[in-house]
Amino acid sequence: MKDKILVLNDNPQEQNIIKNVLGEYEILVAQSYDKALEFLKKYSNIKLVFVDISSRHLNGFKLLSDMYQYPGPQSIILAETTDIENVKEGMKLGALSYMFRPLDGDALKSVMEVHIEKIDEYGFKIFNPRRAFDAVFDTAPIGIAMTLGKCPFVDINYKFLRTNSKFEQITGRKKEELLSLGWKDIITPEDFDEEVENCLKIHSGNCTIEKRIRKTDGSLAWVKMFVVSISNVFSSIPSHICFVQDITAEKMIEYNLIESERSKEVLLTHLPGLAFRCLNDENWTMLFVSNGSYELTGYYPESLLNNRDLSYNDLIAPEYRDRLRNEWDRCIKNHETFKHEYEIITAKGERKWVIEMGQPIYNDQGEPEALEGIVLDITDRKSVELNLRYYFEHDRWTHLKNRNVLEKHLYEDYMKGETVKRAVVGVNLGAMYFITLSHGFHYTQEYVRNIARALESLCTDNITLYNTYEYRFVFYIKGYKDKDEIALFCEKIKSTLDSVLGVERIGGGIGVVEIDKDNEYNVDLILRNLLIASERAVNGKPTEFEYCFFDVEMEVQMNREKDIQNDLNKIATTNRNDDNLFLLYQPIIDLSSNKIYGFEALSRLNTKKYGVVPPLEFINIAEKTRLIIPIGVKIIRKAFGFLKKLENMGYGNVNISINISAIQLIYSDFAQVVMNIIDEMEISPDNITFEITESVYVANYDKVNEIIGQLRLIGIHIAIDDFGKGYSSLAAELGLQANCLKIDKFFIDSIMTTDPDKAITSDIISMAHKLGHYVIAEGVEHELQKKYLVNCGCEKVQGFLFSKPVNKDEAISLLMEMGTV
The missing domain is CATH 3.40.50.2300 (Response regulator)
Incomplete structure (x- = not known):
């Protein structure tokens, strides 16, 4: 159809x-x-x-x-x-x-x-930011061209990357032809004398340039280009965007103003916009005003002549009046033509952007007796320029200035030789990722907006806030007294964030970098060190914030983390059974029979540079980089492979326990991935236990409980690991669909130093039994501890009293030696 x-x-x-x-x-x-x-x-x-x-x-x-x-x-x-x-x-x-x-x-x-x-x-x-940009780009009433290269005019490798239809119309060339050309191919050779100076202007920021271009048919057109240098955080290659206006008509007007004095008034009367002749006085007293005055300003020419109802100075927006006067004074002094953009206020109270072009008229003594020129409406073109610039300089969701602007401000202050104490304070809210997984993108973005508004309340004349990246903010502080003042400000940030984030129970890190003569010249280094400090401040506790000042030791640690991350990335992206990631197995003993109930699979990472890396270190890195998802699947496959081997050897009732990260568990299809691997390997889910820590479900209770329910339905056991170490409540315990509670080693160690009648370990075991859980005690190293646990009714234990973590072959030997339940 x-x-x-x-x-x-x-x-x-x-x-x-x-x-x-x-x-x-x-x-x-x-x-x-x-x-x-x-x-x-x-x-x-x-x-x-x-x-x-x-x-x-x-x-x-x-x-x-x-x-x-x-x-x-x-x-x-x-x-x-x-x-x-x-x-x-x-x-x-x-x-x-x-x-x-x-x-x-x-x-x-x-x-x-x-x-x-x-x-x-x-x-x-x-709404899609790219689509919004495309819509503005393609339908803009002025020509737009995007470029790549150090200088869009003299760089021999420069080509057009993208052009809009208006640009094609102005240049008289089709898009396919333009994409194989550069400015050097269409600008007239005579206009290349100023290119070095123009490039210097571009490198300092933005510049406005007028050029003649040659069309395909050989005709020439004058264009005015506003060139913006665009920072690119993903590439070291600079790029530019050029806003192009066909000003051939205006150039012809200028030419006629110079060449035809006798027909000037007739010509000016019929020109678009407001043509004028005025005195060089404080009111710009009008001696002649063209009929275009009414369309542009809402006032008839008679109202402006000789300041009858108001002066032209009254039309100029107040903030531009001094600027306009200074520019005219400069042109008069140097005998130059005048050109300037500013805003006027119309009879209806509306603001319009205009461009004024003119020249002084001198008497025989060389003194200016009048000014002549024309004022044209450029509101539409200016609106496009301002909108595009806003998108380049602001975050769309929070409307805070972005990293590009922060880098610009840091560099400008360095070039000005700022002598006041300066620092940047970064706020790392990477844990917002978990809220996105639980509640969706739009909920999180609204939450980020609320956070931005709360943080903005801390800004002053000397403190500016920027949204530099997803879930990251930076304060730029100038003129502070000492380090203690920065520390006090960090405490204010913590208090502000606690009030906003308390409901969602997430935390983060606050990093500080003080700017001095050793780093002020390198903006990239400042922001890199800030990232290191804010990452280091993330302490792993789900609902807390800490702050950290950058020092060189952090950089050493960060380099170590990068090396470990690279090793993890290689493991995550290869299909081979890499021995650099391996498992050890610690037996779990059934106290009623003193036989092996199962094994806890403990992951280890072996690196060429650092040797065996502690699991707490590399697991934390894997979680921060989200590599824990593919690596977690590899760990599960390795553990299931060992379980399959035991089943094939006749040990069909041995349990394998695997630690599961929060990121793994709430990943969209975790339960389905596990079920697929179980089906593929043909193993019994009744012999599998997943261990989760209390911190996993504190911030994502409902989501976690839902996934646990799915796993329990197929027979997988769920154990709450390190119980008593985190933040859980009995109410949370009661509602969680777990089978088992593993008591943290802290409570087992206390048995050796506390009166048995006063130790609370027995109370924890009793509580777990009332909740319908069986209990595993971790870190058992002494017979006295074992005896106490037996007397308290604890079902299972693990620890060095029985065996350290061992490899697969040694685990099988233990099975043969001790037997199974």
């Missing part, structure tokens, strides 16, 4: 153009709002709606307003070229684009190809 296109239009000629050009679609023509609405209700496969807003009886605006009830089709406005304000209003109501009359078949086909492709690809159902 063909996709449909709906046309709200009463012009038969235009209807025929649309039908002829878009023959592959079924065209539905409605000559009234009611008929259009009837089609929208009837057909679900309408892809696009053309809405004529010029004929009032068609009620085009009402249809645009009501189309939100039908989220499938997008709309394109049909309008007269004089309907600019109506087009703007229609775009506000959700129109995808617009076309001006007379309707051209080729243009219609091009617009359809662009927008249908985007509708098919994105659907436009949710």
Whole structure:
């Protein structure tokens, strides 16, 4: 069935153009709002709606307003070229684009190809930053070109990366041709004298350049380019974005102003915008004002002449008045032409961006007797520039300045030779990842917005907040007294975050880097060290924040972590059975028979550089980098493989216990992955125990309990590991679907130093039994401890009293020696 296109239009000629050009679609023509609405209700496969807003009886605006009830089709406005304000209003109501009359078949086909492709690809159902950028980029009323290279004009390797249709129109070249060219190929050779100076301007930030370009047909066009240097955090190669305006008409105006004094007033009267002749006084007293004054300012020429109702200075937005005066004074002194952009306030109180171009008129004594020029409306072009710049400099969700701006401010202060004490304080909220897994992306982003607002309350004239990365914020502090003042500020951050994050029970780290002569010149180093400090401050406790000042020892530790991470990454991305990741097995003894009940599988990592790395260290790194998910699967497979080997040897009732990370457990398909491996290896789930720590379920109780329930249904045992070490409550214990409780070694050690009648270990065992759990005591090293546990009714134990963790062969030998339950 063909996709449909709906046309709200009463012009038969235009209807025929649309039908002829878009023959592959079924065209539905409605000559009234009611008929259009009837089609929208009837057909679900309408892809696009053309809405004529010029004929009032068609009620085009009402249809645009009501189309939100039908989220499938997008709309394109049909309008007269004089309907600019109506087009703007229609775009506000959700129109995808617009076309001006007379309707051209080729243009219609091009617009359809662009927008249908985007509708098919994105659907436009949710906001997407890339799509928003594409929409602004492709439909901007000025030319835009993106480039890659140190300098967009003299770098011989420079090419255009991307151009919009307006840029193609201005240059007179097609996109395919432009993408094989660079500015050096289309700018006239005469304009290359200033290129070195222009590149210096670009490297210092942004610059505005005027050039002549040669079109394919040999004609020349003047363009004005606003060039922005774009920072790229993923590449060391610089890039630029150029906003291009065809100013050929303005250049012709300037030429005519110079070459034709006698016909000046006639020419100025018919020019677009406001042409003027004024005195060089404090009010810019107008001696001549063209008829374009009313369209631009809302005031008739007579109102401005000789300051009858108001002066031109009254129209200029107050913050630009001194700047404009200073620029005119400079041009008069140097006998230069004038060009400046600023805002005016119209009769309706609206702000408009304008560009003023002119020159001083001197008398025989060389003194300025008047100023002549023209003022043009550039609001649309300026709006696009400002919107694009905002996206480059701000985080979309929090609207805080981003890393690009922070780097710029740090570098600028270094170049200015700031003498006050400066520091950066980073807030690491990486644990927000768990909230995303539990509640979804949009919930987390709203939460991040609340955090940003709370942190902003700590800002002052000397403290600025930036959102540098996902779940990371940075305060830039200037003019503080000493380290104690920074520490006090970190305490304020902790207090603020506790008040916001208390409900979700997550924590994080706060890092501090003080800026001094050893690091102030290297912004990348400052921010890298800040990341190291904030990562080091993450203490592993789920609901706490700590702060940490950077020092060189942290860098050594960070390099060690990077090396370990690289080893883990190799293990995670290879399918071979890598011996660098191996398991040891510690027997779990049944106290009623003194035989082996099962083994706890304990993972170990062997590295070439550091040898065997403690599990607490490499597991923590794996969790922070999310490598624990693929590595955890490898550990499960290795443990299940040992279990299968035992079953094949006739030990069909030996249990294997595996530690499971929080990230693994709440991963979307963890339970299904486990079930698939069990089916693949043909082992009994009754012989499997997963151990989870209390910290796993404290912050994700409902989600964890749901997954535990799925595992219990297939027969897998669930043990709460290190009980008493964390934050759990009896209420949480009672509701958790666990089989077993493993008592932390702390309570076992206390048996040796505490009066048996006063030790609470027996109370923990009794409580666990009342909750329906069997108990395993960890870290048993003495006969006295074993005897106490037997008397308290503890079912199982493990520890060095019986065996240290051993390899597979030694574990099998223990089985043969001690027997199984």
